[in-house]
Amino acid sequence: MLSLAWSMAQLGWIAGPLTMLLFAFVTFVSAISLCNCYRSPDPKSGPIRNTSYLKAVRTILGPRTATVCSVFLRINYCKVGIVYTITAAVSMRAIQKSNCYHKEGHRAACGYGHTSHMLLFGIVQTVLSQIPNFRGTKWLSIIAATMSFTYSIIGSALGLEKIIGNGNIKGNIGGVSTSTPAKKVWLVSQAIGDIAFAFPFSVILIEIQDTLKSPPPEKVTMKKASMTGISIATLFSICWGGFGYAAFGDSAPGNLLAGFGFFEPYWLIDFANACIILHLIGAYQGWKLHRLVGSCTPPLGFSSM
Structure with a gap:
């Protein structure tokens, strides 16, 4: 989500919002399809509960398909872990740079590395992963969701404030102009990938559904929750990307809160980046990476984690 303004800049005012809606x-x-896969053979009252995405694939499509699926799941979970770690490190560095710019001026050479921040994030996740049932606590989800709402609102508000300050709406229909068609295709492909990554939750939907109580049937509750969650996420995504693009136009930063399109108020930018870090800590645990990756191992012939 943090790069949606940049993605909008590559796609323009028509293709950008339409891609998000798509x-x-x-x-x-x-999500609706997966809700019907939790119970088998009947999606409403079937006796077999598929407690994970991979188990649903194995039950419905067979073990061979599950083996292939497990490979892609491994890749996806590793990708998510890497992205979360890098993004958290970028936000940590952004807090340092924001304070430096505030003290030394906006043109100061405030250079900081990522390595120590990534190591710190990894250490925190390692410690939290040792706490029994930590990923299952309700307050973890509440904190992660609250932090997500908070930094989304701050980023959108800062973009809106800059639009008002500029006195005009930047951007164009076709997006950023490039020197060659090949470069444009590459940038558009990156933008589409960033937007796709902003809507990733369906792969863990069945695990979330497994935590619900019935009656009413789990799929009924999950469908309502999915509709609400996706609607809110889409609204915030369009606001974040739209306000950011309208504020900066073709020069929209890759990370709206860490790319330093905004310098002041520095304390608000620091707070927003702190919210991102806390959100990623909770989200990383919420993805249950270790258990989910472990659930992929039996079809591949390895011991489960």
């Missing part, structure tokens, strides 16, 4: 629709359809 992926929101695809995510919604995927």
